[in-house]
Amino acid sequence: MAINTALTLSPTFSDYWQLGKPRVVVVMLVCALVGMLLAQPQLPEIRLMFSALSGIGLASMGAAAFNHLLDRRFDRLMLRTQRRPLVTEKLQPWQVATYASLLSVLGLSLLYFEVNPLTALLTALSLLGYAVIYTAFLKHATPQNITIGGLAGAAPPLLGWVSVSGYVDGQALLLVLIIFAWTPSHFWALAIYRNEEYRRAGVPMLPVTHGLEFTQLQVWLYGWLTVAVSLLPYVVGMSGNIYLLAILLLNSRWLLMNYRVYRNEGAALMQSSRRAFWFSIRYILYCFLFLLLDHYALLLPGFL
Structure with missing residues (x-):
């Protein structure tokens, strides 16, 4: 059963923040950062690293918010997810969809214009792989959902590598x-x-x-x-x-x-x-x- 005690409450910053699964995103950003630092002998330009991590982080939080949106029917049935903002109805689906779209567009735009188009493209493919192919299809279609869908979650070091090098390298694929x-x-x-x-x-x-x-x-x-x-x-x-x-x-x-x-x-x-x-x-x-x-x-x- 859904928890409805929050029906009359207004959404807070914490509710939107929770949508982005920040602890998961932190792990992803650490892996992306390592990919950046391994891509070349010298320390990459700080501004470039900041832009890349910001773009990857925003896009990842957007994908996580889409995950909340697409999984809300199942989240009502699981104890560990029953307090998510969509389940408690502190946030409505249209609010989550808008928030997820804004984060995704902002993150991908930052990567495209401030980093390089290849990083933006690979990040977009990862976003689609996680939010659509894995969450909307594989997760509920096959017990091998994790094995197949894991490729999207393995992308961060490749994204970090490409963000400072501009190309896909065999060593980056090894990190993946x-x-x-x-x-x-x-x-x-x-x-x-x-x-x-x-x-x-x-x-x-x-x-x-x-x-x-x-x-x-x-x-x-x-x-x-x-x-x-x-x-x-x-x-x-x-x-x-x-x-x-x-x-x-x-x-x-x-x-x-x-x-x-x-x-x-x-x-x-x-x-x-x-x-x-x-x-x-x-x-x-x-x-x-x-x-x-x-x-x-x-x-x-x-x-x-």
């Missing part, structure tokens, strides 16, 4: 591949401990359609795939020994968390999946920060 491989374990850990909510809402997440045991196995297998992909920057010479040592330590913790998801049952499974989900966010941030640390350390003569 890391996020793409990481996404299933990340989201399916969430889906395990939110399994009943997804079932009630009729969203065909993997635990709903294939059961918990199968999903636990997929979390474990994709965890190993993430480990393999995370080592590729060292293999191809994109990073050095600092990154290798750091990612090996990080991967040991990552595999331990996912192994617990794979082996546990009952209440222990719910606890371990929740912990694995929250750790996975730190994992991807640390992975990219280690790449950045290694990148700048290699620029110091004789450091290694």
